[in-house]
Amino acid sequence: MGRCPARLCSMSKPSEKPAVTAAVIIIGNEVLSGRTQDANLQFLATGLNEIGVRLMEARIIADVEAEIVAAVNELRAKHDYVFTTGGIGPTHDDITSASVAKAFGRAFGRNAEAEALLRSHYKPQDVTESRLAMANTPDGVTLLENPVSKAPGFQIENVFVLPGVPMIMQAMFGGLKHILVGGDPILSKTITAFIPESVVAKPLGELQEKHPSVEIGSYPFFRGGKLGTSLVSRSTDAAALETVAEGIRALIRGLGGEPAED
């Protein structure tokens, strides 16, 4: 637990719970070909942050066994939790479950509990071999309930294997959120102003130096033809966050701007 890089670790005070980190692996050629805009990363990022789990990286990889095995093994060693999305359907390009079995060096085959779920969902004449392929998992997994179409995802150690269809992935994630153990919630505050980034840069850097327990991000935007900057502060320490927010408001006013907040 808590193998976060120095910059984020500094967001926690010694008295607080250690940071809990996660990675997401999005598996699917359709995102890499540009055909599909991924819709899962932002949902998972937001949901994880809400429960105090810091999403540290995401990878989008092709339906290629060696790529899936390598990404799963690298990221499960590096983070507390790994979530995969995609590639657990019934067609020939759905190779995630078998690849995850390989990553863990476990046998891959029919999961009796998953088979029972599918058999209870379909009429007997609709229980085909293709549908039952969705009941194949690595040995020794915990199934994750799919309230939409029954075919389950699964948990294997610290890796959660979820479907790629956003509606089903979101329902499944909702059901497993209570299993995940987060650190202190990460609080954030966004303050915007119509001042270019290059004008706030120097005093903002000084403010960041003074408050290492708060991570300050700066994001430029164009709105209504005007250049502006969003300043996003994040921390587990509410008091430090408010001190930094006050510093940012003062900084903006000092530059002749007007701080705006959502």
Next chain:
Amino acid sequence: MGRCPARLCSMSKPSEKPAVTAAVIIIGNEVLSGRTQDANLQFLATGLNEIGVRLMEARIIADVEAEIVAAVNELRAKHDYVFTTGGIGPTHDDITSASVAKAFGRAFGRNAEAEALLRSHYKPQDVTESRLAMANTPDGVTLLENPVSKAPGFQIENVFVLPGVPMIMQAMFGGLKHILVGGDPILSKTITAFIPESVVAKPLGELQEKHPSVEIGSYPFFRGGKLGTSLVSRSTDAAALETVAEGIRALIRGLGGEPAED
């Protein structure tokens, strides 16, 4: 060139140009916190595919030097081209350029050509140290023109360092597309039907077996309350692609469905 996994290499006939591959690295805590929906990946994926460059993977990583160095070095060894987006602005959290210098073991400092560009863009009193920070690059890079706000991106060997603001990134990518050398263009054909994936799975798998030079992807959807499947075929071989498309149309009709195409 052409270090593609077996599955994609099989998409090329021996007489064709070798596959050219790429990776994208999106650098920025704002995507990982869920605050921002990434808008750059799909644009780059589409643009690269158009010129025959296969996007094989994408990583979204935090503004952390060690993470940037590791991702750049791993991916530039593995792919023909690497594109980074984000982290080249003037604020304290913009650490991409310095991290890329470190990845290449090169000195990092003021680029005279970039400085001249910025000085010609701003009024003398607006040429601040913060703005000039955007003229710092690794040694020996080729600048990439920024037609929107002048602060350039750069090319260092096979790595292209682009900004994160979509409008500027897109303009810069448009200007460098002619530099990139792709393989044969990747043609694709999408056929949809209101048939569940699990029903097409078996004959589709058999079709894929018969035509290894075409990559067939299957993607479920819900539309108007009905379950359907998009079948996407991709290949550099137009004749093989049409043969597979004909096979898919026949397969759908054989199952009582009606194939639809864009």
